[in-house]
Amino acid sequence: MARKPTGKPNGRPRKFNTGEEFEEKAVQYVEHCRDNGEFPNIAGFCVFCDMSYDTYSRLKGDFCESYKKVEMLLENAAINSRFGTDTWRIFYVKNKFGYQDRIQSDVNVAGTIEALFENKSLKF
Numbered sequence: 575m576a577r578k579p580t581g582k583p584n585g586r587p588r589k590f591n592t593g594e595e596f597e598e599k600a601v602q603y604v605e606h607c608r609d610n611g612e613f614p615n616i617a618g619f620c621v622f623c624d625m626s627y628d629t630y631s632r633l634k635g636d637f638c639e640s641y642k643k644v645e646m647l648l649e650n651a652a653i654n655s656r657f658g659t660d661t662w663r664i665f666y667v668k669n670k671f672g673y674q675d676r677i678q679s680d681v682n683v684a685g686t687i688e689a690l691f692e693n694k695s696l697k698f
Contacts, residue, residue: 589633604651608651
């Protein structure tokens with residue numbers, strides 16, 4: 575027996591109806607951190623918004639451009655925060671935003687060194 579439609583949406587209500595609401599909440603969070611001596615971070619933003627990290631991650635699909643702006647806002651706030659040590663800020667941006675100390679390259683060459691030198695067109 576099928577359920578009768580109630581006209582009400584299923585599941586929990588959305589945290590944000592628009593990308594602008596999402597961005598504004600991030601601005602409020604950064605201001606909250608500055609005013610309360612807290613280091614701005616993604617986990618803290620999730621707590622501030624009363625949402626899980628999974629919900630935060632899903633917002634990328636709902637509000638892609640706003641999600642990118644929020645990520646940049648949180649990254650910038652973390653880098654420029656006067657709270658926490660320099661070591662902590664470096665650790666955080668490396669782990670959450672992909673910063674690296676150096677560029678690593680892997681070079682794969684097929685064949686042997688001798689085969690490279692057999693090519694007469696190479697001039698040294």
